[in-house]
Amino acid sequence: MTDQRAEYGMRVRREVLGDEHVDRAVAATTDLDAPFQDYITGAAWGDVWGREELDRPTRSLVTLALLAALGHEREFEMHLRASRNTGATPEQIREVLLHVALYAGVPAANTAFAALKRVLGADPADDEEAS
Incomplete structure (x- = not known):
């Protein structure tokens, strides 16, 4: 290199x-x-x-969608933390995860939503899985 x-x-x-x-x-x-x-x-x-x-928020959202869909939870969480630096908002991430649910499956999105709540504190009131 x-x-x-x-x-x-x-x-x-x-x-x-x-x-x-x-x-x-x-x-x-x-x-x-x-x-x-x-x-x-x-x-x-x-x-x-x-x-x-592509701007950083878009790259961040694409990366999160791919990692969630592929079930790479550790990397997904790392990129959730990085989203604070890229400008991708929790609301945008939520919308991406709804797409993940539709196109990659509810279990993948469910795992990703749990990580979203855990890492970004988007919904700390309920730490239980949605399904």
Whole structure:
């Protein structure tokens, strides 16, 4: 990876995920996963998230929809926390999760709504699953 691509990817990664998260990930990097970390920094953060054709809130919402639909709860929660930095609102996330329910299934959306409430506190009154 070129130094310029790495620097740009790291800047975008920090803007989206926050310095604290990225610092933890960098500190936990070993010889085993260093190539993977380089890859996601360049490809995900530099080459995709760094593109200008979609704004950050839109990329955030698309990412959340995909992660929810695929059942990647840990990554979904990470991107919920990142939504505070991207400008995607809890109301927009709610609407995306309604689409997930329709097109990917109620169980996927149910899990995602529970995470939404847990991570963003969107509805702290009821922590039980909806179905």
